[in-house]
Amino acid sequence: LEKGALNFNISSFFYGDFFDFLKSKKGKGIGIAFPPTYKGGYEKMFSYVEDSFRYAHxxxxxxxxxxxxxxxxxxxENDENIIYSDRYFQEINDFLVGKINLGPGKNPIYTYSSVKRDKHYYIERDKNIKPSCIHILPMDYEFTDSTEISAKICPVSDVNYYKAFYMANKVNYTTGGDLGLVFMADGKAFGFSSFSKKLSTLEQIFMQSDFVVNSNTQRLSKLLIMLVKSHNVRMLIARKMxxxxxxVKTTVYTTSPISMKYRGVLDLERRDEGKLMYSANFLDDSLKDLYRLWLKKYKK
Structure with a gap:
């Protein structure tokens, strides 16, 4: 840590039980501890010592x-602290201030805080972005044969708003393009896309961003990209633009030779240094047709 990973110096080192270390923490500062979180770890490593010697433990x-x-x-209770844990504790429910869903197969992170309420610590992305009124699909929603899939035009500000939640921090979330689309399952949004007229040609519209919400459903991003190619989406874009x-075409910024996200749905048109260009023609298939194809091909 001291070699520059986080660009700070270690002020002190505590040799002892980590709980005693945590209790001794007073005042402002950051403490880092690495407690053993399971039994049988170090004990097993030195089991040969136990077999060979008798000594006072x-x-x-x-x-x-x-x-x-x-x-x-x-x-x-004893001091101002913030605790992150992948476990929910009923004993400190009164201190629970947040829950972070990390996606399929991962435990959510719970945030507990006793920091005074007049102090707030958060990342503020853009003061000018107004909250969206679009309702997001629940994380545990189950896609079935009876799911009603739809797509409609939405304000670019809605796309920008949800970019801050569901796209990587390195992505420029402020530029939403000229047209926004929201994709819904039974009336609730599971994904968004935006398009730029400036970066388009007469033949191909440029998709500036596409992303899905956090979900337990695998390959949901594949569904969104497949739906973008539908005749319904083509007509929505044609009427608006x-x-x-x-x-449609899009750019993927990566050093990898292919993008698993777009592979099999869009065609790899060109490889440049640090980026890939994907494109595909619109289809005559409807949203419903492509959704059924996704269920058959990708949904487990």
Missing amino acids: APYNVFDPKEGGVMFKCLL ANYYDG
Whole structure:
């Protein structure tokens, strides 16, 4: 850590039980601890010592993450602290201020805080972006044969708003293009896309961004890209942009030779240094047709 990973110097080192270290923390500052979170780790490594010698064992505590709520309650009540954990603790529910869903197969992160309410710590992306009124699809929503898929034009400001939640930080979320589309399942949004007329040609419209919300459903991004090629979307774009485009194109900024996200749905048109260009023609298939194809091909 001291070699420049986070560009700071270590002010002190505590040699002892990590809980004693946490309890000794007072005042402003950041403390980093690496408690053992399972039994049988170091003990197993030195099991040959146990088999070879008889000696007086030193007493020590083993931290059980399941019992962390009692320990964290002490920290939160005695001083201003912020705790991140992948476990929910009923004992400190009063201090719960946030829950972060990381996606399929990953435990959510719970944030507990006893920091005074008149102090707020957060990343502010753009003061001018207004909250969207579009309702997002629940993370545990199950896509079935009876799901009603739809797409409609939405303000670019809605796309920009949700970019801040569902796209990587390195993406420029401020530029939403000239046209925004929202894709819905049973009336709730599962994805967005935006298009730029300036970066388009007469034949191909440029898709500036496309992303889906956090979901337990695998390959949801494939569904959105497939739906972009539908006749329904082509007509929405034609009416708004006053041009009947033949197809769609987009750029992927990556050093990889291919993009797994677009592979099999769009065609790799060109490779440049640090980026790939993908494109495809619009289809005569409807949203419903392409959704059924996705269910058959990608949905497990």
